[in-house]
Amino acid sequence: xxxxxxxxxxxxxxxxxxxxxxxxxxxxxxxxxxxxxxxxxxxxxxxxxxxxxxxxxxxxxxxxxxxxxxxxxxxxxxxxxxxxxxxxxxxxxxxxxxxxxxxxxxxxxxxxxxxxxxxxxxxxxxxxxxxxxxxxxxxxxxxxxxxxxxxxxxxxxxxxxxxxxxxxxxxxxxxxxxxxxxxxxxxxxxxxxxxxxxxxxxxxxxxxxxxxxxxxxxxxxxxxxxxxxxxxxxxxxxxxxxxxxxxxxxxxxxxxxxxxxxxxxxxxxxxxxxxxxxxxxxxxxxxxxxxxxxxxxxxxxxxxxxxxxxxxxxxxxxxxxxxxxxxxxxxxxxxxxxxxxxxxxxxxxxxxxxxxxxxxxxxxxxxxxxxxxxxxxxxxxxxxxxxxxxxxxxxxxxxxxxxxxxxxxxxxxxxxxxxxxxxxxxxxxxxxxxxxxxxxxxxx
Numbered sequence: 001x002x003x004x005x006x007x008x009x010x011x012x013x014x015x016x017x018x019x020x021x022x023x024x025x026x027x028x029x030x031x032x033x034x035x036x037x038x039x040x041x042x043x044x045x046x047x048x049x050x051x052x053x054x055x056x057x058x059x060x061x062x063x064x065x066x067x068x069x070x071x072x073x074x075x076x077x078x079x080x081x082x083x084x085x086x087x088x089x090x091x092x093x094x095x096x097x098x099x100x101x102x103x104x105x106x107x108x109x110x111x112x113x114x115x116x117x118x119x120x121x122x123x124x125x126x127x128x129x130x131x132x133x134x135x136x137x138x139x140x141x142x143x144x145x146x147x148x149x150x151x152x153x154x155x156x157x158x159x160x161x162x163x164x165x166x167x168x169x170x171x172x173x174x175x176x177x178x179x180x181x182x183x184x185x186x187x188x189x190x191x192x193x194x195x196x197x198x199x200x201x202x203x204x205x206x207x208x209x210x211x212x213x214x215x216x217x218x219x220x221x222x223x224x225x226x227x228x229x230x231x232x233x234x235x236x237x238x239x240x241x242x243x244x245x246x247x248x249x250x251x252x253x254x255x256x257x258x259x260x261x262x263x264x265x266x267x268x269x270x271x272x273x274x275x276x277x278x279x280x281x282x283x284x285x286x287x288x289x290x291x292x293x294x295x296x297x298x299x300x301x302x303x304x305x306x307x308x309x310x311x312x313x314x315x316x317x318x319x320x321x322x323x324x325x326x327x328x329x330x331x332x333x334x335x336x337x338x339x340x341x342x343x344x345x346x347x348x349x350x351x352x353x354x355x356x357x358x359x360x361x362x363x364x365x366x367x368x369x370x371x372x373x374x375x376x377x378x379x380x381x382x383x384x385x386x387x388x389x390x391x392x393x394x395x396x397x398x399x400x401x402x403x404x405x406x407x408x409x410x411x412x413x414x415x416x417x418x419x420x421x422x423x424x425x426x427x428x429x430x431x432x433x434x435x436x437x438x439x440x441x442x443x444x
Contacts, residue, residue, distance in 0.1 A: 001022070001023045001024070001025055001031035001050055001051070001052060002020060002021075002022050002023075002050070002051050002052075002053075003020065003021050003022075003023065003031075003033045003048055003049070003050050004019060004020045004048065004049045004051070005019045005020070005036065005046075005048050006019075006046045006047070007019055009041060009043060009046065010038075010039070010041045010042060010043030010044045010046050010064070010065045011038075011039045011041065011046055011065075012036040012037055012038045012039055012048070012063065012065070013036070013037055013039055014033065014034055014035075014036060014037075015034050015035065021033060021034065031050070033048075036048065036063070038063075038065040038066075038068075039065070040065075040068065040133055041065060041132075041133060042065045042066060042067045042068075042132055042133045043064070043065055044062070044063055044064030044065055045062040045063060045064045046062070046063055046064075046065075047060040047061065047062055047063075048060070048061040048063060049061075065133075067130065067132070067133055067134055067135045068095070068133060068134050068135070069134070069135050069137075070093050070094045070095035070097065070128060070130065070134045070135065070136075070137040071093070071094045071137055071138065072091060072092070072093050072094075072099055072126045072127070072128055072137045072138070072139070072140045073090075073091060073092050073093075073094075073140075074089065074090075074091040074099075074124070074126040074140040074142055075089060075090045075091070075142075076142060077089060077114075077122075077124060077142045077144045078144060079144050079145045079146070079147065080116055080122075080144060080145070080146045080147070081146065081147045081148075081149055082106075082116055082118060082119040082146050082147065082148060082149040082214045082215070083116070083149035084116060086113050086114060086115045086116075087113070087114055088112050088113050088114070089101070089112050089114060089124060089142070090112070091112065091126045091140075093128040093137055094137075095128065095130075095131075095133075095134040095137070097128050097130075097131060097134060098128070099126050099127070099128050099137075100126070100127050100128065100129075101124055101125070101126055101127075102124070102125045102127065103122060103123070103124055103125075104122070104123040104124075104125065105120060105121050105122040105123050106118035106119065106120040106121065106122055106146050107122035107124075107146070109124060116146055118146065118213060118214045119146050119147060119148040119149070119213060119214045119215075120145075120146055120213075121143060121144065121145050121146060122143070122144055122146055123141055123142070123143045124141070124142045124143075125139050125140070125141055126139065126140040126141075126142075127139045127140075148211065148213075148214055148215055148216045149176065149214060149215050149216065150215070150216050150218075151174050151175045151176035151178070151209060151211065151215045151216065151218045152174070152175045152218055152219070153172055153173070153174050153175075153180055153207050153208070153209055153218045153219070153220075153221045154172060154173050154174075154175075154221075155170075155172035155180070155207040155221040155223055156172075156223070157223055157225075158170065158205060158223045158224075158225040159225060160225050160226045160227070160228065161197060161203075161225060161226070161227050161228070162227065162228045162229075162230055163187075163197055163199060163200040163227055163228065163229060163230040163295045163296070164197070164230040165197060167194050167195060167196045167197075168194070168195055169193050169194055169195070170182060170190075170193050170195060170205055170207075170223075171193060172207040172221065174209040174215075174218055175218075176209065176211075176212075176214075176215040176218075178209050178211075178212060178215060179209070180207050180208065180209050181207070181208050181209070181210075182205055182206065182207055182208075183205070183206045183208065184203060184204070184205055184206075185203070185204045185206070186201060186202045186203040186204050186224075187199040187200065187201040187202065187203055187227050188203035188205070188227070190205060197227055199227070199294060199295045200227050200228060200229040200230070200294060200295045200296075201226075201227055201294075202224060202225065202226050202227060203224065203225055203227055204222050204223070204224040205222070205223050205224075206220050206221070206222040206223075207220065207221045207222075207223070208220045208221075229292065229294075229295060229296055229297045230257065230295060230296050230297070231296070231297050231299075232255050232256045232257035232259070232290060232292070232296045232297065232299045233255070233256045233299055233300070234253055234254070234255050234256075234261055234288050234289070234290055234299045234300070234301075234302045235253060235254050235255075235256075235302075236251075236253035236261070236288040236302040236304055237253075237304070238304055238306075239251065239286060239304045239305075239306040240306060241306050241307045241308070241309065242278055242284075242306060242307070242308050242309070243281075243308065243309045243310075243311055244268075244278055244280060244281040244308050244309065244310060244311040244376045244377070245278070245311040246278060248275050248276060248277045248278075249275070249276055250274050250275055250276070251263060251271075251274050251276060251286055251288075251304075252274060253288040253302065255290040255296075255299055256299075257290065257292075257293075257295075257296040257299075259290050259292075259293060259296060260290070261288050261289070261290050262288070262289055262290070262291075263286055263287065263288055263289075264286070264287045264289070265284060265285070265286055265287075266284070266285045266287070267282060267283050267284040267285050267305075268280040268281065268282040268283065268284055268308050269284035269286070269308070271286060278308055280308065280375060280376045281308050281309060281310040281311070281375060281376045281377075282307075282308055282375075283305055283306065283307050283308060284305065284306055284308055285303050285304070285305040286303070286304050286305075287301050287302070287303040287304075288301065288302045288303075288304070289301045289302075310373065310375075310376055310377055310378045311338065311376060311377050311378070312377070312378050312380075313336050313337045313338035313340070313371060313373065313377045313378065313380045314336070314337045314380055314381070315334050315335070315336050315337075315342055315369045315370070315371055315380045315381070315382070315383045316334060316335050316336075316337070316383075317332075317334035317342070317369035317383040317385055318334075318385070319385055319387075320332065320367060320385045320386075320387040321387060322387045322388045322389070322390065323359055323365070323387060323388075323389050323390070324362075324389065324390040324391070324392055324393075325349075325359055325361055325362040325389050325390065325391055325392040326359070326392040327359055329356050329357060329358045329359075330356070330357055331355050331356055331357070332344060332352075332355050332357055332367055332369075332385075333355060334369035334383065336371040336377075336380055337380075338371065338373075338374075338376075338377040338380070340371050340373075340374060340377060341371070342369045342370065342371050343369070343370055343371070343372075344367055344368065344369055344370075345367070345368045345370065346365060346366070346367055346368075347365075347366045347368070348363060348364045348365040348366050348386075348389075349361040349362065349363040349364060349365055349389050350365035350367070350389070352367060359389050361389065362389045362390060362391040362392070363388070363389050364386055364387065364388050364389060365386065365387055365389055366384050366385070366386040367384070367385050367386075368382050368383070368384040368385075369382065369383045369384075369385070370382045370383075398414070399414045400412070400414075401414075
């Protein structure tokens with residue numbers, strides 16, 4: 001008996017993948033075919049024809065091929081960390097049909113390549129919807145976790161600074177690409193990424209990145225640098241020359257640091273605060289200094305010197321009253337504007353000892369006041385005062401040897417001349433009715 005399956009379309013094959021088999025009937029006249037396997041094309045009915053030979057009757061068996069079931073193989077997916085490179089998964093359908101992959105969660109899939117989009121979890125769903133010959137396969141799900149990625153900060157060393165340097169910027173990057181924040185400790189502050197120095201000492205800038213949904217916090221990266229004290233300079237202008245006796249005066253100086261400047265004095269002067277007092281002629285040096293502080297080095301001292309000229313002085317010596325010869329000795333007085341003592345000299349009909357004047361005769365006398373100066377004062381201009389000395393007044397007493405006298409009698413006259421100025425010397429002229437008599441020498 002010959003059995004024949006259709007050559008195309010829905011059909012089946014006998015062992016050996018053949019479409020026709022010849023089977024010998026048994027003693028009962030029955031021929032049994034081996035197993036007919038559907039060819040994988042669903043459909044029907046189709047006829048399997050049994051025949052005894054050409055021209056003999058045939059028998060048809062109507063068969064229908066049903067759709068086949070299929071299943072999907074999808075490998076397990078290990079847990080991942082965000083930032084891992086894209087990777088492939090293996091999947092296959094028992095039907096040989098193409099398996100489609102879909103992604104749910106923090107991932108995407110293209111073909112069989114998975115891309116991680118964030119930390120969290122990802123579910124890959126494998127599906128095969130079947131076709132004309134295969135039923136849809138049951139979906140296969142594979143879920144895996146995605147850990148947050150670690151990140152690191154790159155933050156280079158910072159150069160040492162000097163207090164007073166301008167503000168400057170710092171920069172750091174995180175391997176995550178997330179922005180890096182900064183904090184300051186020590187003698188500095190930071191706003192954004194701009195560092196401001198607040199004093200000498202040291203400063204530590206710490207870069208940090210706290211992470212986010214996809215990245216763990218980075219390990220902080222500190223960078224420290226030293227801040228040296230700033231130098232400073234003093235501005236102190238030249239001082240004008242002075243004259244001894246000038247009024248006290250103020251000096252001023254400034255330090256570039258803004259710190260207060262102090263003063264010291266050497267020479268013929270003193271200083272209290274910033275007020276200079278002249279103590280004598282000569283010279284004076286005022287030195288400005290600023291000793292620095294925690295933030296500034298001491299400034300270089302700045303001295304300014306000036307000359308102090310001797311002061312001029314004047315003598316006050318009032319006019320002297322006229323005198324008469326024989327007047328008693330008298331004192332004179334004069335003062336110098338310097339306060340120095342005034343000395344006296346005499347010329348003419350007088351002498352002076354100290355300040356006591358003695359008249360030596362009638363005529364005139366000049367007393368001159370002088371002050372020669374000293375280390376601080378120039379000599380004063382001499383001041384002379386002149387006065388006249390009148391002759392002293394006299395009293396004459398006349399006596400006769402006989403009084404009254406007789407005619408022809410000899411008479412002797414005696415003239416006594418006295419003065420408060422002392423004993424007089426000279427000649428007394430006697431007259432008789434206007435006629436000069438022979439002179440007589442004093443005393444008489």
